[in-house]
Amino acid sequence: MAYLPYFLPLAVIVPIVALLLMIFCSFLGGRVVRSLALAGFILPAILSICLAFYYPNFVEFSGDYAYLGMLSVGLDAWGIQLSFGLNGVSLPLFLLAAWVGLAAGLYAMQSHAEDKESYWMLLLLMLSGLLGTFASTNLFFFFFFHEVALVPTFVMMGRWGGAGRRVAAMEMAIYLTLGAMLTLLGLIAFYIQASPFMPTFDMRGLSQLFTVLPLSEFSQEMIFGILLVGMGILVSLFPFHSWAPRAYATAPAPVAMMHAGVLKKFGLYGLIQVALPMLPLGAELWAPYLVILALGNVLYIGWVTVAQQDLKMMLGYSSVMHMGYAFLGIATLSTLGVGASVIFMVGHGLTVALLFLLGTSLYKRTGTYNMLEMGGLCKPLPVLSAFFVAASLASLGLPGFLNFWGELSIFVALWDYSPLYTALAVLGVIISAIYGLRAVARIFFGELPSHLKTPMLDLNWAERLPALLLVSALLCLGFYPAPLVKQVNDALLYTRVDPVMWVNPDAEPGNSLVVETILDVSDAQ
């Protein structure tokens, strides 16, 4: 038990160690390299499960960080240390990163890409970045690890991506750097504001400092605005979304799984973990605008999604659309809404990864992403179609899948905020039902077109395994989300994302109970 805190940095470093070993052991032959890559994907998942399992034992008081540890990199004078820790908000996302990383890695292991070794190495680097992002408690490394993924993503899109990748990859790189630079500006602003008292980038230190000495209203509003636009670009908030669908459509499946499933959550996570607790007044100013933009994601992008005929473009747009719900949850500024947003992120990450995986497997068999050229595939591909239907329904928010709890709680929280907006947001569910079910109908039902009548092999086990991992996670957490939700709730109550509690710390956080109530229902199910 005492060694458990070391698991956290270990999980972040293992993929990089595996990568280095792959380079230096390449003379030992393909099998060794292959098993090293496999170990690099599997070990973080195992470590993260251990961390999650023993998490309650390591939390000193409700809502605090566990597994804290720190390493100096020589920048202590600037308040920069490599410090890791998990709280109730980062734990689910850390788990998500490890789990989707495992699925993406397994999927990449069976692919027939050329130059597979470099492919795995870049994926491992990306995985390390993902895990580090959510494990870091220092704003510098929080940003650092997120950006680690940029060059690997770019290179992988270029070497193993689909048509149109030259433009899509460049657009993505520039757009993401723009978002990242704005985010960096906002993060540096925290440091500058804190430096007269305590020059530090440490999230916990800053959070405590700004609780005692809140920032001026003006700086709060400015910083929140900068962070909102910067992170909004990274999360593809309407109208900064245009990079996302094309990038996902051209990226190879494991990259799309990791990027859309996990990396994109960086912005939302940053808003929840950094911006809301430290900038309550800024949040209050910007929340009404955020709601409008988020509804833009849900409704406008929703309609755009309906118009897509290319399966991968549709998946890309639908992932952009669903980000709107996550933003709506955050914009309510209530413990319930923000917590729901975290749960939704986990559900969405698993679902969208599954969909990209299945979409690519489908392409391998049919040779096309155009849904009009497909049909009747449930007969030759029963397992694939079962998975796809499950994933589509999860994406709609069918009860039993984790997405349901996320969406439902977001709507409940939003109702308190504005019934009109809730009605509009619920409309989005109908839209996603239209495109989701229509895609299922077009691809798997109806007449099998003549050019697809050649015999097709169903999903093999190498493809089924990652899909099973994702579906089982969705179902397990869908039926029993209580442990996850309890940690999220505790952390959010402690960091006080709700401005009401900010003004009056002793106020009973009434709506937080709703989460528990809903979850009691889920327990009973």
Added chain:
Amino acid sequence: MTAMTYFQLCAQDNIWAMIAPEMVLACMGLLLLGLEFFLPKQAVLPMLRLLTFGVLGFLLAFITYKYCFIPSVGRSFGFSGLILQTGYTDVFRLFFLLNGILTAHLATRYFEANPDLNPRAFYPLLLWVVAAFMLLVQTQHFAAFFVMLEAVTVGFYLLIAYNSKREPSLEAALKYLVLGALTSPILLMGIALLYGIAGNPNMPAYVMDGMSFSALHVFISANPTHPFVLLGAAFVLIAVAFKIGAFPLQIWIPDVYQGAPLPITALLAVASKAAGIILLMHLLHGPFAALQGTFLPILLAVAIATILFGNITALPQENTKRLIGLSGISHAGYLLLGVLASFSIDWAAQAILFYLFVYLIASYAVLGVMGYVSKSSDYNQTIHDYTQLAERDGFLSFVLVVGLASLAGIPPLAGFVAKFLLLLATYQAELYWGLGAALLGVVISIYYYFTWMRSAVFRPWSTEKQIPSEGRVSFAGSKNKWVLGVLTALSLVLGFIPAVILLL
């Protein structure tokens, strides 16, 4: 005091041991020139290389040892106040020695690709330029300052024209000569103005030695608004800005960088720029310290213009050497912001030095790859020559991607930490416009750095593979590539563990 005792005192002040490394380099340069008189013809060239790398490597090891294990004596003046050595002198020396050794490494490859060139004069010239750089950043007196600056510049006139059989090299040298010859009198004029006004007995706090930095510091602090002082200081700064390539004195950079032999492009891009920045720091914190407030808005405008000009003009650029030059202008702009921030933030100087080292590492890695990819004449090498480099030589493409990403300032590479610290200093010094320009510049720079990267690593979409015919590209095999490997590893390690900054 008789004349004799005066000369004796001066001679006693000349502690030659202070500039032993520079003396060793200069003497070795002379020895190299005479090598062919007493060695058989076929032994000259290997010996030349051996001695060049030997002396640079020896000094590098010696100064590293001295810097790390022998406690610094603090500030010590030498040669009647012509030079001043501080704790940083050895850091600067290491920087320029590294430049020298890496340039010599690039030159090895360059002369292989250009067998018609005679490399005999190249190595001595290189050693002298490196020695001049090392002395230049120690000068504490405008007489020595001018002489050393000219020594560097004259060395560059010759080195840029080294490939004298090719027109681009000559054209570049001529351009550098004309513009260099234009800035030298400006510098002299500035020095003369300062000397004249500082020695004027009618001025308050006039000084006897109006060229010594410390005397000028006293005088300018007493007369910070006198027009001659401002004009003189401005003229001196213009000459330094020319070396850095700050807007609007950047106009020579693309042409000269393109025409110069590749190793000299590297030396110009890294060493010349670094020397300019270090001199600017010395001047603005030394004799011109009282003028900081006056020059701050001007320099800020210059820095912003430099960043934007460099990045925007680099956008459509396809010629790799011009691209290095134009993007180098933007790096000079970021460094200028650091210089401005150093007026109010102490550690900005550390950040600047760290940036310089990181820039050195990344630039030489990229230029090394350019050397391997180049045809015999590299002045018209474009990013299209890199098409599918990853298929042809995976290692070189890896070095290129890491180097470019470090120049672009993307984690986990050292370039990110360096840029981050400079931006942090800029923000803390409340230079918001500069910060905005720098952030915008970083976003713009993604386009051209990633375009280059894209050319190297992306596969063409068409099914038939279009590898450029091998005749256009010559690879030198794996020989000496370990240098590139070391540079790449340094970029990565310094990104994750930038602790070396504590040594600066």
